[in-house]
Amino acid sequence: MSQWRWGRRSLRTRLLMTVMVPLLALLLMNSLITYVGALIYANHVHDKNLIDDTLTLVQLMATKSPDGNVTSQAAFLLEYEPEGRNYFSVFSAKHGLVAGNPTLLPPDGLFKDGNETQLYDIQIEKHALRAASIQMTNPRDATDELEVTVAETLHDRHMEARQILLLSIPAQTVLIFAAFLLVWLGVRTGLRQLDPLTTQLANRQHDLAPIGDEDVPEEILPLTRTIDGLFARLRAMLALQERFIADAAHQLRTPLAGLSVHAERAQASSDSATVQDALNHIQRLIQRANRTSSQLLALTRAQTIEHEDGDSEPLDMAVLIPELVGQRVHEAIAANIDLGYDGPAGPLWIDGDRHRLQEMLDNLIDNSLRYAGSGALMTVALSREGEDICLAVEDNGPGVPLAWIERLGERFFRVPGCAEEGSGLGLAIVQRIAEWHDAKVRYFAASKKGGLRVEIIFPVKRG
Incomplete structure (x- = not known):
């Protein structure tokens, strides 16, 4: 666990390990490919030599051994192999085995397409062999056919392939480690490009200016x-x-x-x-x-307008708003203000935060209770406006002069000449909460006689 943590903290180590493991895998794969290629080449050379040995035996049978027998010296040379043995056989169609190993018999149907030399694999005495066979006319009997076969074990072929592999491994290893060294130098040089950025951040005290994209890899x-x-x-x-x-x-x-x-x-x-x-x-x-x-x-x-997971939830405004309005009825009665609600029976869903919405509506109602005056009418209305939902709070109080309506929602702004005490923050809070909900706030004169209407347009919940 500690080694893993050490590797995780070192970007250089992780980069080098990321490169080293594929390089080692590449070395193993390249060695396998080299061995297979060397074995294919060794098989090609040995097959050619095997065909030559078979043709030599045929020539020997035709010129040096008219009686069909092979001398003991020739048999020794044909079967000699330093790390094992080779095999040969001569079979007559009329007389059976003429010379060589009786178990080295070509498979049936080998020469059905002609008398050309045929190569094939065979197994004798648990030894895997590669064999070459050719068919010829018996020099002593023109009516007789001879099948001449020479076979050898696969030992030499594999040994030569291993020798080629052993010769190539050092060069491949040097090449791989040279590449690793170059990667190490490249990683080391590349990581130095982070030094200016590290120095820049280290020299900062209370500077929170953006780093920017200039000179950054x-x-x-x-x-x-x-x-x-x-x-x-x-x-x-x-x-x-x-x-x-x-x-x-x-x-x-x-x-x-x-x-x-x-x-x-x-x-x-x-x-x-x-x-x-x-x-x-x-x-x-x-x-x-x-x-x-x-x-x-x-x-x-x-003013903290960033959303976090779990802040929003589906809310039915047609249920929530009447409930919140009902909580303020007693205050309205005490202020001698007729507070009412007007909204649809069907659901109106948005994604929102219940507590923020309550704070927003409370500030709108407080604003009317404070400035509408005794005996005023106040209505909280909810309706659909196209694809959106409109929440409106309207009163028939003295209202706000048209010259000042555009400034409503500014922090600490209070309409000049207003006798009521206030902080000028209520509508600013409404404005910020509306922005949090991606909603828009609009201010209107309720009528020509006065009053104020505040509308908040909420986007409908999708899906």
């Missing part, structure tokens, strides 16, 4: 682009944290300063009415600070 571009993606996410996260700190400092400065002023009032005055008034102001400022901090946190969460 093509093979590691996927790695550097992945690192650039990581840097981009880190930059976005740090920017989000910096924005949150700046927003918190901006929004909490006023209530904290007010708390300090009214606390000093309470401490400096002995009048119970003044103290009570200061405490009331302190309580309202604390509530404002709590709401602002809560909305800042909500905005920070909403």
